[in-house]
Amino acid sequence: MAKGSALASIQISLVLLLAIFVCSEADLLDPYYCCRGKETKITVYLQLFTGGPKTTSVAVAGAPGRPRTLSEFGTIFVNDANMTEGISYRSPTIGRAQGLYIVSARNGNSSQGIFSFIFSNSQYNGSTLEFQGPGFILQTGGPTSEIPVIGGTKKFRLARGYGLFKIVRQNLSLNNTVIMGNITVVSNNKFE
Ligand SMILES: *[C@@H]1O[C@H](CO)[C@@H](O)[C@H](O)[C@H]1NC(C)=O
Ligand SMILES: *[C@@H]1O[C@H](CO)[C@@H](O)[C@H](O)[C@H]1NC(C)=O
Ligand SMILES: *[C@@H]1O[C@H](CO)[C@@H](O)[C@H](O)[C@H]1NC(C)=O
Ligand SMILES: *[C@@H]1O[C@H](CO)[C@@H](O)[C@H](O)[C@H]1NC(C)=O
Ligand SMILES: *[C@@H]1O[C@H](CO)[C@@H](O)[C@H](O)[C@H]1NC(C)=O
Ligand SMILES: *[C@@H]1O[C@H](CO)[C@@H](O)[C@H](O)[C@H]1NC(C)=O
Numbered sequence: 001m002a003k004g005s006a007l008a009s010i011q012i013s014l015v016l017l018l019a020i021f022v023c024s025e026a027d028l029l030d031p032y033y034c035c036r037g038k039e040t041k042i043t044v045y046l047q048l049f050t051g052g053p054k055t056t057s058v059a060v061a062g063a064p065g066r067p068r069t070l071s072e073f074g075t076i077f078v079n080d081a082n083m084t085e086g087i088s089y090r091s092p093t094i095g096r097a098q099g100l101y102i103v104s105a106r107n108g109n110s111s112q113g114i115f116s117f118i119f120s121n122s123q124y125n126g127s128t129l130e131f132q133g134p135g136f137i138l139q140t141g142g143p144t145s146e147i148p149v150i151g152g153t154k155k156f157r158l159a160r161g162y163g164l165f166k167i168v169r170q171n172l173s174l175n176n177t178v179i180m181g182n183i184t185v186v187s188n189n190k191f192e
Pocket of ligand 5: 144164165166180181182
């Protein structure tokens with residue numbers, strides 16, 4: 001037997017072994033359940049308050065001697081914002097969006113978002129989604145930014161996907177900025 005085809009058959013056996021290890025025989029016949037995962041689409045509104053008693057976003061670090069603003073290279077913000085079902089901050093809360101927002105481009109035109117969605121509504125209570133990627137925009141008038149979903153827990157184990165985010169409302173007298181997010185994830189909660 002040629003060396004190449006022997007190698008190929010070893011590779012195929014390894015792939016089969018791996019498939020049997022990850023999925024039971026029944027699951028193998030049900031690719032939606034085991035091997036492809038389940039698709040979930042969620043729309044949320046992040047309620048940011050940049051001042052006043054409800055403040056959700058604070059600048060915690062910056063380049064020495066420079067202002068800590070949304071367009072200043074090196075500024076790091078920590079956020080802890082309510083996620084609501086509807087656009088109003090009074091709409092039912094479904095969880096919290098917590099994490100970091102880092103102005104990561106020298107010209108201040110781009111940022112790095114590293115944040116989690118921590119759900120508390122009955123449907124996803126205790127489950128989380130983890131986001132990380134460039135271009136997360138907190139400033140008005142920015143384009144829609146797309147941030148990868150790089151993981152999750154509980155109902156969203158093995159999650160992968162993306163979120164599309166844009167600012168949909170700003171009320172300066174309330175210090176309130178609302179970011180809409182459309183999230184699409186494929187996950188596998190088989191091991192929950
Ligand atoms: C908005 O933020 C400013 C500056 O932090 C603060 O003085 C003001 O009280 C805030 N307004 C409300 C309604 O929270
Ligand atoms: C977040 O939502 C809770 C209700 O779920 C509310 O009590 C709280 O005031 C909200 N926080 C802010 C900053 O709006
Ligand atoms: C940053 O973006 C703005 C708006 O797109 C643009 O006008 C400006 O030239 C950019 N700044 C730099 C330094 O690229
Ligand atoms: C979510 O889980 C916590 C802790 O298990 C529980 O106290 C809470 O009542 C649950 N909330 C909902 C909406 O199911
Ligand atoms: C989310 O999806 C809705 C419905 O398709 C759309 O109207 C809205 O603009 C989308 N928002 C974002 C941030 O992509
Ligand atoms: C901001 O909120 C206040 C209080 O809810 C409201 O009276 C005002 O019309 C809002 N302004 C804008 C521009 O939506």
